[in-house]
Amino acid sequence: MKIKASAKGDVIKVKMLIGHIMETGRRKDANGKLIPGHYITEVTVVHKDATVFHAQLGPAVSKDPYLAFAFKGGVAGDKITVTWVDNKGETETSESVIR
Amino acid sequence: MKLSRRSFFKYMGAGAGGLLAFASVPRLALAAWNEAAFTADALASAIAVRYPGLPIEDSTAVKLKAPAIAENGAVVPVSVSSNLPNVKSISLFVEKNPSPLAASFDLNAQSVADISVRLRMGETSNLVALVEADGKLFRVQQEVKVTIGGCGG
Amino acid sequence: MKKILLSGMAFTILSTALVGCGAKENFQQLVQTDTEQFRAFFAKRFTGVEFADYSNGVYAIDPDSREQWLEIEEFPPYEFNIDRGKELFETPFVNGKTYGECFPNGGIGIRQNYPQFDAEAKEVVTLELAINRCRTANGEPELNYKSGGLVDISAYMAFTSRDKPFAIGVPNEDAYKAYLAGQKLFYSKHGQLNLACADCHMRASGQRLRADIPGPALGQATGFPVYRSKWEGMGSLHYRYAGCMRDIRAKPFALQSEQFRNLEYFQTIMGNGLTVNGPSARK
Numbered sequence: 001m002k003i004k005a006s007a008k009g010d011v012i013k014v015k016m017l018i019g020h021i022m023e024t025g026r027r028k029d030a031n032g033k034l035i036p037g038h039y040i041t042e043v044t045v046v047h048k049d050a051t052v053f054h055a056q057l058g059p060a061v062s063k064d065p066y067l068a069f070a071f072k073g074g075v076a077g078d079k080i081t082v083t084w085v086d087n088k089g090e091t092e093t094s095e096s097v098i099r
Numbered sequence: 100m101k102l103s104r105r106s107f108f109k110y111m112g113a114g115a116g117g118l119l120a121f122a123s124v125p126r127l128a129l130a131a132w133n134e135a136a137f138t139a140d141a142l143a144s145a146i147a148v149r150y151p152g153l154p155i156e157d158s159t160a161v162k163l164k165a166p167a168i169a170e171n172g173a174v175v176p177v178s179v180s181s182n183l184p185n186v187k188s189i190s191l192f193v194e195k196n197p198s199p200l201a202a203s204f205d206l207n208a209q210s211v212a213d214i215s216v217r218l219r220m221g222e223t224s225n226l227v228a229l230v231e232a233d234g235k236l237f238r239v240q241q242e243v244k245v246t247i248g249g250c251g252g
Numbered sequence: 253m254k255k256i257l258l259s260g261m262a263f264t265i266l267s268t269a270l271v272g273c274g275a276k277e278n279f280q281q282l283v284q285t286d287t288e289q290f291r292a293f294f295a296k297r298f299t300g301v302e303f304a305d306y307s308n309g310v311y312a313i314d315p316d317s318r319e320q321w322l323e324i325e326e327f328p329p330y331e332f333n334i335d336r337g338k339e340l341f342e343t344p345f346v347n348g349k350t351y352g353e354c355f356p357n358g359g360i361g362i363r364q365n366y367p368q369f370d371a372e373a374k375e376v377v378t379l380e381l382a383i384n385r386c387r388t389a390n391g392e393p394e395l396n397y398k399s400g401g402l403v404d405i406s407a408y409m410a411f412t413s414r415d416k417p418f419a420i421g422v423p424n425e426d427a428y429k430a431y432l433a434g435q436k437l438f439y440s441k442h443g444q445l446n447l448a449c450a451d452c453h454m455r456a457s458g459q460r461l462r463a464d465i466p467g468p469a470l471g472q473a474t475g476f477p478v479y480r481s482k483w484e485g486m487g488s489l490h491y492r493y494a495g496c497m498r499d500i501r502a503k504p505f506a507l508q509s510e511q512f513r514n515l516e517y518f519q520t521i522m523g524n525g526l527t528v529n530g531p532s533a534r535k
Contacts, residue, residue: 002331011211017327024219026197041132052209055216058137060193060201062174062217063484064329069204070211166320168463170535171481176323215323246463 003096005080012074012098014045014053016067018084024059040065043084047074074098136200142192142227145200149190150229150236158183158237163228165243172220172245179228180213181237188231189214195224220245279428280421283521286435290522293454294470306471307529313458314465321533330407330479330531333486337408340401345390351405354386363413363528367420367517369427376430376513380406380488397507398491403477407486410477410530418474418528420521434518437511438469443502449515473519475532486531489516 001018018040025037037059045053052071074080076098083093139145146155164178179189189212190203201218212230220226220243227240294306298313305312311321341359344350352358356365366379377385383405384394395402422428438449452461453469476489490512494504505511 002327004327015215015327017329017331019332041137047209050209051207054205056132056137056203056205058198058201060196060198060219062219064332066215066217066327066329068178068213068215068327070213071209072211073209166316168316170317170320173484174324174481174535176320178323215326217324 001082001084001092001094003080003082003094005096005098007074007076007098010072011070012047012072012078012080013070014068014080016043016082018043018065018067018092020063020065020084020086022059022061022063022065026059038086038088040084040086043067043082045069046081046083047071047078052080133200133203136203138198139200140198142194142199145192145198146229146236149200149203150231153231153234153236155229155236155238158230158239161228161230161237161239163226163239163241165226165241167242168244168246169220172222175218175220175226175243175245176215177218177226177228178213178215179230179239181230181232183212183230183232183237186210186212186230186232190229190231191216191218192227192229193218193220193224194227195222196220199227279423279425282428283422283431287522287524291470294457294468298458298468304526306468306523307474307526308532309472309475309534310465310467312471313468317465317535321535324481324533328479328531328533330486330533333404333407333477333479333531334411336401337404337406337411341405341408345387345392347390349390351383351386354382354389359409360412361416363410363530364416364418365420367513367520369421369423369430369517371424371426374426375510376434376517378490378508378513378516379409380490381508381513383409397488399483399485399487403486403488406488407477407531410528413528415527415529418520418524418526420517420524422521430514431518431521433511434514434516437515438518442497443500445500445502447500449496469519469522471523471526473516474523474526474528475530475534477531478534479531480534482535 001016003014003016005012005014020040021038022040023035023038025034027035029035039059039061040057043053043055043057044051053069055067057065078098079095080098081093081095083091085091133149136145136149139148160183161179161181165175169175177191179191186206188203188205191201192199193201202216204214206212223242223244225240226243227238230237291303294301301312311318341351356362363379366382367376370377380397380402383402388394422431441448449469452466453472457466457468459465473489476492477486478492479486488507490507493512493515494507497504
């Protein structure tokens with residue numbers, strides 16, 4: 001995943017792009033068999049031990065999800081940690097420094 | 100970095116109990132994935148499951164930014180912002196999608212109510228944004244046209 | 253009397269200069285005239301559009317589409333492809349050599365010089381063709397011209413060349429012939445729908461064709477390779493050409509065929525002076 005976090009005044013703007021298939025569970029393969037759904041269900045962003053963002057997602061979120069949000073209480077140089085988990089229990093965690 | 104399910108438990112569990120630990124860390128104080136809301140197959144029931152009993156009113160204090168005609172229904176850029184105080188959550192519903200609830204964002208005192216996401220829309224539909232604040236839902240909605248282009252290539 | 257003599261001399265000097273520079277200057281001049289006419293067509297059609305904005309395809313002319321495109325470019329999905337392309341580009345071949353050794357300046361910041369005319373082989377060489385030739389010269393198998401590793405490498409090489417103006421030359425008569433072949437392909441009718449590139453991307457540009465707005469032909473090649481939402485991935489210019497031909501119910505030429513390479517040559521020359529903005533996002 002790729003994260004861009006930047007301080008604009010007292011607001012920290014965070015944008016992320018997560019590489020994920022986001023399979024809806026409604027598509028069929030070449031043999032007419034339903035392809036099982038495989039999608040991110042939750043994204044959590046932690047800054048200084050506090051959760052500053054929590055997203056619940058469904059299969060209607062586009063492939064390679066893009067999320068942007070903003071929070072207060074951070075400064076340039078601080079670290080944020082982003083973790084996602086999908087409906088198969090796979091997960092990824094990544095850190096980024098606020099610029 | 101893509102961890103397997105096993106390493107996920109190892110990573111997140113930290114000696115406790117996997118997903119349960121993830122959902123029950125007290126300081127998160129946030130809802131876990133609301134499966135019933137995400138699988139509800141109609142707008143009204145999806146809202147009722149996600150926000151049981153909350154009154155809804157249309158609001159000009161919520162800004163929804165979405166295209167009038169989607170370039171591609173698979174990638175519709177959507178932004179919601181609001182200057183309402185005490186915003187607890189923001190949810191996006193695509194009325195005509197098989198499961199209308201598309202995404203739900205839990206906010207807290209540190210949050211700025213300003214989120215963006217890209218959504219899939221199967222057909223032309225109303226896009227409904229609900230902002231939860233002070234025990235009420237503030238609604239703004241807009242039609243987004245989804246067309247089948249002539250230049251598939 | 254003195255004055256007349258001077259003008260006469262000046263004229264002689266000028267003519268000598270033209271002849272002296274020989275054929276090369278003439279071909280470049282012929283192409284220059286075509287280019288100016290081509291641009292004048294779009295300048296007249298889309299009066300509010302700056303020349304530089306034609307790098308952005310249909311987004312230069314349709315505000316609603318542009319808005320969505322800017323949202324996507326805010327954090328474009330092709331960033332993953334650039335990363336992959338960089339990694340592949342920097343990974344040495346089995347023989348220890350690298351892509352960088354096949355190109356001027358180590359392959360960095362050179363996208364604006366492609367496609368180029370190879371005077372010896374008498375053919376147009378696109379960047380993608382050059383990448384695969386680099387592979388075969390180093391004993392590696394060719395990669396697919398449609399999408400995947402080769403296109404990711406091309407995306408990375410374009411990314412390192414962003415904002416550099418295209419400067420494609422027509423150095424000799426053979427080059428001019430290739431240019432003319434590309435031009436002919438662009439203006440001639442194809443397929444069961446009997447349409448030319450120019451029908452949609454000049455005559456109908458900016459109008460609705462069913463639910464689509466065909467983008468202006470000027471600058472069409474500058475943003476490739478592109479991440480296309482419809483493909484949910486990255487693809488090459490020639491793959492897009494092939495899709496266009498299928499849409500008009502024509503049998504597409506092969507990717508990197510002489511026909512498509514000449515078409516790319518013609519199209520890129522028409523956009524000379526526009527800057528590299530590949531990779532980019534399209535719907």
